[in-house]
Amino acid sequence: xxxxxxxxxRHLVRVGAGFAAVIAALALVAPPTTHALRSAISGPxxxxxxxxxxxSCPKIPASIGCSLHVGPSAGPGxxxxxxxxxxxxxxxxxxxxxxxxxxxRDCRSGGGEQEIAGYRARSVRAGPVWFxxxxxKGQWAPSQPLGNGQVRANGVPLAVQAGATVVVRAxxxxxxxxxxxxxxxxxxxxxxxxxxxxxTLAACPASYLGPVTVxxxxxxxxxxxxxxxxxxxxxxxxxxxxxxxxxGTCTA
Numbered sequence: 141x142x143x144x145x146x147x148x149x150r151h152l153v154r155v156g157a158g159f160a161a162v163i164a165a166l167a168l169v170a171p172p173t174t175h176a177l178r179s180a181i182s183g184p185x186x187x188x189x190x191x192x193x194x195x196s197c198p199k200i201p202a203s204i205g206c207s208l209h210v211g212p213s214a215g216p217g218x219x220x221x222x223x224x225x226x227x228x229x230x231x232x233x234x235x236x237x238x239x240x241x242x243x244x245r246d247c248r249s250g251g252g253e254q255e256i257a258g259y260r261a262r263s264v265r266a267g268p269v270w271f272x273x274x275x276x277k278g279q280w281a282p283s284q285p286l287g288n289g290q291v292r293a294n295g296v297p298l299a300v301q302a303g304a305t306v307v308v309r310a311x312x313x314x315x316x317x318x319x320x321x322x323x324x325x326x327x328x329x330x331x332x333x334x335x336x337x338x339x340t341l342a343a344c345p346a347s348y349l350g351p352v353t354v355x356x357x358x359x360x361x362x363x364x365x366x367x368x369x370x371x372x373x374x375x376x377x378x379x380x381x382x383x384x385x386x387x388g389t390c391t392a
Contacts, residue, residue, distance in 0.1 A: 236342035239307045243322040243336045245355050247344035253354040259299065264389060266371040266381040268301035269308060269341070272354070277387040282361045283330075290329045293321055293358045298339075300353050302346035304373060309338030311368035311380075311392065318367055321358035330360050368392035 231248040238244035256272065264274040273279040273296070283291035300306055310318040319335030343353035361367060368382040384390035 232345065232348060234342045236305045236340065238340045239338065241336060242307060242309070242338040242340045243320065244340045244342070245357070246342035247348065247353065253356070254349050255299065255352050256297065256354060259297075263299070264381060264383060266369065267306065267373060267376070267379040268304040268343075269306055269371050270299040270352070271369075271381070271383055272297040272299055274383050275388050278385065279387070280367070280383045281385045282363050282365060283359075285362075286329055290331055291360055291362060292328050293324060293330055293360055295324075295356060295358050298341065298355050298357055300341045300343040300355065302343050302349065302351050302353065305340065305342040307338055307340050307372045309370050309372075311370060314364060314367060314392075317362040317364050319360045321360065324358055332360055332362055335360055366390035366392050 233248055234246040236244065236246050259272050260270065262275050263270040263272045265271075271280065280296060281294065283294055285291055298308065308320075310320075315337045316332065319332060319337070320339050321330070321335045339355075339357060341353075341355055343349075365385040366382050368380065370378050370380050372378040382390045382392040
């Protein structure tokens with residue numbers, strides 16, 4: 141778990157650095173847009189222009205997670221500056237419901253994060269889901285046994301295509317030995333009776349986090365070196381994939 145936490149921290153640092161680089165680039169190549177954003181945040185419009193007012197155009201919050209829409213620039217001779225309005229700020233709500241026997245994680249409640257750079261070549265894809273880093277040995281490994289029928293949880297990321305709602309389940313024959321966790325406890329000791337057989341993952345829209353939403357999830361695996369999963373999306377045929385503890389796929 142400490143290794144997962146370190147990777148998680150490094151990921152957040154990379155995301156912050158990438159965001160700063162994007163802001164710097166926008167400042168260089170798009171001064172009109174930058175000026176419009178700054179004006180909307182910091183104060184009144186210049187003399188002779190029409191300020192943006194009303195409940196539909198509140199001040200833009202200082203939030204990285206705020207998706208913004210900049211209206212069309214005024215043409216020659218037009219009065220007023222470009223309109224700047226937030227589409228939404230913070231994780232948007234979702235109408236997704238948990239499939240039977242699963243725990244729901246969505247954009248608002250699931251702690252979704254932005255795409256991890258370079259993950260695709262090291263991951264196993266099943267429909268709209270990527271089992272992140274699953275091609276590397278030990279990333280999807282059995283849990284450490286702790287005695288008295290208890291094991292230590294493992295933490296891994298799953299990336300889901302933007303806007304998709306998917307159900308990821310362990311195969312029926314393995315559900316007594318593989319469980320997804322709804323959350324972690326303070327002791328990091330778990331019985332195989334806890335947890336769920338699957339997860340319902342409702343990804344954020346692309347306008348909020350980009351092409352995928354990354355969910356960090358926990359699981360319990362009692363000595364399974366090859367775990368079969370089923371990935372299903374409403375109205376589509378299910379996709380089956382088995383992950384090996386040695387990396388890549390396997391025959392369950």
